[in-house]
Amino acid sequence: MLKPIRWNTFIRDMLIAQLGFALFGLSIALTIRSNLGTSTWSVFEVALAQIFNLSIGLVTILNAFFVLIFVLLLKEQVGWGTLANILSIGLWLNLFLGIIPSIQGQWILQSLMLLGGVFMQGFASAIYISVNAGAGPRDSLMLAVHRTTKLSLRLARAVIELTVFLIGWALHGPAGIGTLIFALLIGPAVQWAFKVLNVRPHQPAPEKVEGPLPQPEGD
Numbered sequence: 001m002l003k004p005i006r007w008n009t010f011i012r013d014m015l016i017a018q019l020g021f022a023l024f025g026l027s028i029a030l031t032i033r034s035n036l037g038t039s040t041w042s043v044f045e046v047a048l049a050q051i052f053n054l055s056i057g058l059v060t061i062l063n064a065f066f067v068l069i070f071v072l073l074l075k076e077q078v079g080w081g082t083l084a085n086i087l088s089i090g091l092w093l094n095l096f097l098g099i100i101p102s103i104q105g106q107w108i109l110q111s112l113m114l115l116g117g118v119f120m121q122g123f124a125s126a127i128y129i130s131v132n133a134g135a136g137p138r139d140s141l142m143l144a145v146h147r148t149t150k151l152s153l154r155l156a157r158a159v160i161e162l163t164v165f166l167i168g169w170a171l172h173g174p175a176g177i178g179t180l181i182f183a184l185l186i187g188p189a190v191q192w193a194f195k196v197l198n199v200r201p202h203q204p205a206p207e208k209v210e211g212p213l214p215q216p217e218g219d
Contacts, residue, residue, distance in 0.1 A: 003079030003134050013131045017081050018088065020128025023120055024136075025092025030117035033100045034110045037176020039117075040165040040183045041138065047173030057090055067137040076144035079134025086137065114178045115185075122189030123197070130199045142190070153194060157187035 006013065031039050038046065041063075049059040064086045071078065103110050129135045135143055138160075145156040161183040169175045193199075 023124035027121035029096035034113040036178030043168035043173035047171035074144035081133030122193040126193035154187035
């Protein structure tokens with residue numbers, strides 16, 4: 001259930017993972033600042049924050065841990081990257097929200113920000129999952145559904161995003177046309193990014209060699 005830590009490549013893996021987390025935070029910030037509708041998970045989490053009178057950041061963290069519990073029940077492997085995901089993306093998101101201005105009344109720019117955010121999130125997911133240190137809770141859920149149901153990554157992600165969108169919308173979250181676009185395109189974006197970067201999320205572990213290694217024969 002827990003991926004072992006590869007200490008000999010840990011620093012390199014952490015830097016690659018942080019690049020993925022930074023791009024993920026940037027992608028969320030772009031979709032929010034586009035003002036065409038937040039991402040599906042944000043719709044859901046904002047709705048819960050309003051219902052329970054909690055901060056959106058706290059709800060995001062609590063929701064991530066709840067998703068992680070469900071992922072563990074599906075027996076998907078997690079690792080240090082999973083926890084790093086939960087703790088890092090929110091910090092990157094706050095940073096980029098403080099830099100990127102809110103855009104309104106400029107449909108072309110808003111559309112480019114929304115679409116850029118969707119496809120950037122696909123690549124961000126592929127980048128940090130490639131480290132093989134455990135995906136984030138939401139991506140782990142996608143991988144678990146993909147593994148247990150044999151659905152494609154694209155369809156597994158789309159099913160999850162649409163489900164979350166419908167729940168968030170029913171709870172009066174801030175849904176918009178951009179939310180539906182995000183839900184429909186994030187699956188293809190993730191699958192395309194995995195293909196481009198040649199990321200294989202469920203690689204079999206290398207077999208352990210029992211006993212001493214064979215010695216080369218002499219001349």
